[in-house]
Amino acid sequence: MKLLDHMGKSLGMDPNDMRVLFEEGHQAMRMNYYPPCPQPELAIGLSAHSDPVGLAIVLQIKEMEGIQVKKSGVWVPIIPLENAFVVHVGDIMEMVSNGVYPSVEHRAAVNSVKERLSIVTL
Structure with missing residues (x-):
């Protein structure tokens, strides 16, 4: 909520507007496991998409690129x-935000030798 408050402030919104929009919303959590893949160029860990939510917060365990x-x-x-x-x-x-904060298209790649784990809250 703090991050949303700051984003609302930067948009010139009333301080309570972001809270009204998001405070009573649903929140989900997802864990993604990407095992090592011997031919990563032939596999996609997670296909390209944007998230349908306000914000998605991702923790990448072991700081593995993906x-x-x-x-x-x-x-x-x-x-x-x-x-x-x-x-x-x-x-x-x-x-x-009327496009001031554009949604980001993203995907997850796999690695040939290292596993990757991410935890996402949406």
Whole structure:
């Protein structure tokens, strides 16, 4: 809610507007396991998509690279930082912000030698 409050403030919204929109909403949690794949170029861990929510918050366990975002038509890997979350802006936030915060298209890639685990709250 703090992050949503700050985003609302940057949009010039009334301080309670974001709370009204999101505070009573549903929240889900998902864990994704990506085992090592000997031919990662032939596999997709999770196909390209955007999240239909306001925000998705991702914790990448073991700081293993795997999330990629589409920027100017090119897939760019997100380098995980130790003890940090990745935050995806979702479709609802894009609509609420009138496109100021665009939804991000992303996917998950697999690695040839290392497993990857992510925990996502939507």
